[in-house]
Amino acid sequence: MNPTFTLHATPGKWSRPEVILIFGSSFAVVAILVIVTSLLFRERDSATEFAARTASNIVQLIDADVQRNAELYDTSIQGMIAAWQLPGIMAIPSQMRHLMLFDRSTAAPYKGDLLLLDKNGSILADSTSLVPRAGNFADRTHFTAHRDNPSLGLLVSDPFKMRLGDPDWCISFSRRVSSPEGEFLGIASGAMRLLYFNELFKDLSIGKDSNVNLINTHGILLARQPVLDGNDMTGADFSQQANFQRFLKEGSGHFTSVSSLDNKERLYTFSRVGDLPLIVVVGQSVEEVYAVWRRTTLLVGSATSILCFGILWLTFLLRRELRLRQRAENGLAHLAATDGLTGLANRRRLDQVLKTEWARGLRSGQPLSLLMIDVDNFKTFNDRHGHHGGDEALRTVAATILSRIRRPGDLAARYGGEEFSVVLADTPLEGAQVIAEAIRAAIEALPRFANDEHAITVSIGVVSHVMRPGDTLSTLTRIADQALYQAKRKGRNRVECGSWTSHRDPLVT
Structure with a gap:
């Protein structure tokens, strides 16, 4: 056996070129990943903003339509009150009186009954008949609210089913009727069938697993399209749900959350309807919102992964070549x-x-x-x-x-x-x-x-x-x-x- 001496022993130690190569390649890979990830998240934010803008446009259209109809009802109600308070109104023939009271109500779509109630809740005037139908609505919440609070203006009620005629879901727009001295004389109200909103929402294209909702500030659902599993949820109470609390607190905006009904994640865009106690909510399926972004992410992510693995593989090959070269040089130096x-x-x-x-x-x-x-x-x-x-x-x-x-x-x-x-x-x-x-x-x-x-x-x-x-x-x-x-x-x-x-x-x- 020939004795040998060690020229310099550095087992496992990286040479300077290896350090530069490895850290340089690692930095390049990390930089690529950071840049691509940043760009993908920016694209995700852009997808969110685009979906929110689209939904916001829908919300604004619904908002404008609801306000326009509320104004039509309010005009009819105020006209009815003004006509009723004319001196000698009861001396006018019933047909003429009926025309004076209800001539402005024909413009409202899907309108229900327009009623003038006395202080006891009985019908004084009825838009559907010259001779008022028999009925008493003293138990309605909008009646008691006007009776107990003289300062209320136009009041939008919670949804209810009509007692007279077809039992459709409705909401009532109403105002108090007072004497010159402020004494409560009754209310003037106009019912609006919620079928109108359902028909309006059906024509909107918002994507799969998405929905449009109209809810009041009490958390009561007025309308929703499409219906969930064929069940009519009109009148459902969401006042205790976290999503509703956020609608009520923020007034308008958008956020992503999980639905309490079907546990699906949605992007909710919402807005208060003017001064009315109503909130329009558009819930877009996150799957739909990010569908294009996910496909882009898959393609870009795959390409980036291949690129990064390629860089790391080349780094490994170059490092191996550097080591072989270093060993050869060490061998030559040892021989020398x-x-x-x-x-x-x-x-x-x-x-x-x-x-x-x-x-x-x-x-x-x-x-x-x-x-x-x-x-x-x-x-x-x-x-x-x-x-x-x-x-x-x-x-x-x-x-x-x-x-x-x-x-x-x-x-x-x-x-x-x-x-x-x-x-x-x-x-x-x-x-x-x-x-x-x-x-x-x-x-x-x-x-x-x-x-x-x-x-x-x-x-x-x-x-x-x-x-x-x-x-x-x-x-x-x-x-x-x-x-x-x-x-x-x-x-x-x-x-x-x-x-x-x-x-x-x-x-x-």
């Missing part, structure tokens, strides 16, 4: 800094590390130690075992040296030929001596190569120095080299230490 035979750092890498550690030691004030190692009598060994045997011996020596270096920051390198070097940062002379002796002993203890009678041994020169300004790296290597040759001269297979006694001339001991 590695000795091909032993797997240790080569001379070029050794020089780089020495310069780096020298500069760092100069800043930190920590000692730097250097070991110079030479295989003893290697030429003779090479002659006995050939180049192949020599190469195998060098690999074994390199592996042994590397096995005695414990710290990640230490470096073992092949200096050249059969020479090796070990750089020990932040290591004093005593520590360097211990490591050098461990290397020497381990190599000496190696099994004999091919039953050779001579063991493989090494001589080691050691130097350790705390750098000061003015010191040079070349001096350090020269001292280590001289210590190595001192070990050679003293018999080989030994460790010798060099000392740094001056900046100019190293003395070898």
Whole structure:
């Protein structure tokens, strides 16, 4: 097994190009999603506003129609009161009196009975007959309201079913009849069949699951189209429902809410009808309102998702290529800094590390130690075992040296030929001596190569120095080299230490 050294290990760490690529792509995807989402929500708001404007136009048309009819009824009622209060009205022939009282009532569509009631609720005059029909309406809420409150003007009643004639749902427009002294004399009222509103609403095109409603300020439903499941809900009380409370509070506007009747979400557009106690409400199905927007959202969302996934996929591919390229570059850099035979750092890498550690030691004030190692009598060994045997011996020596270096920051390198070097940062002379002796002993203890009678041994020169300004790296290597040759001269297979006694001339001991 060939010993190796790590040039620089950064497992799992992203390179700068990877960081730029990933964050740039992520930012682009997020920006696209934010922009598209913002545009889609703006389109949704536009769909809401368009639907609300459309419904508002319908509300305004209904509002104008209801007010016009209310004015017609009020004109008829006020004319009836004015004619009744003419002196000598009862002396006029009944046919003429009937014409004077009710001649203005013919213009109102779907009109019901116009009645003049006395203070007891009995009929004094009847639009349908020269001879008033028998009937009493003292129990009607609009009658009692006028009786008890002289200040009421035109009053619109809650819906009721007619007692005379066909029992249709109606509302009553009524006014109080008072004497010159303010005494209650009765009321004048005109009934309007709610069938009119149902017929009016039927002609409106508002979409599936949508509806038009007329409701009074008491929360009583007057008309609704289309009817819900065929059930006539006229007269239903919605006064306690949250939606009605909002209609009543805001007066006009639009909002989205769930119907209390069928639990479907609708866009409600509503408005108060002039000064009348009536509210027109158009409820549009949210499914209809946002149908086009949802189709657009599906198409745009799908296209955007494909685009974003495409960007992320390309990012993944580019990142993979960057990693492959980085690995290739690291591999080339490793090869450029590695000795091909032993797997240790080569001379070029050794020089780089020495310069780096020298500069760092100069800043930190920590000692730097250097070991110079030479295989003893290697030429003779090479002659006995050939180049192949020599190469195998060098690999074994390199592996042994590397096995005695414990710290990640230490470096073992092949200096050249059969020479090796070990750089020990932040290591004093005593520590360097211990490591050098461990290397020497381990190599000496190696099994004999091919039953050779001579063991493989090494001589080691050691130097350790705390750098000061003015010191040079070349001096350090020269001292280590001289210590190595001192070990050679003293018999080989030994460790010798060099000392740094001056900046100019190293003395070898």
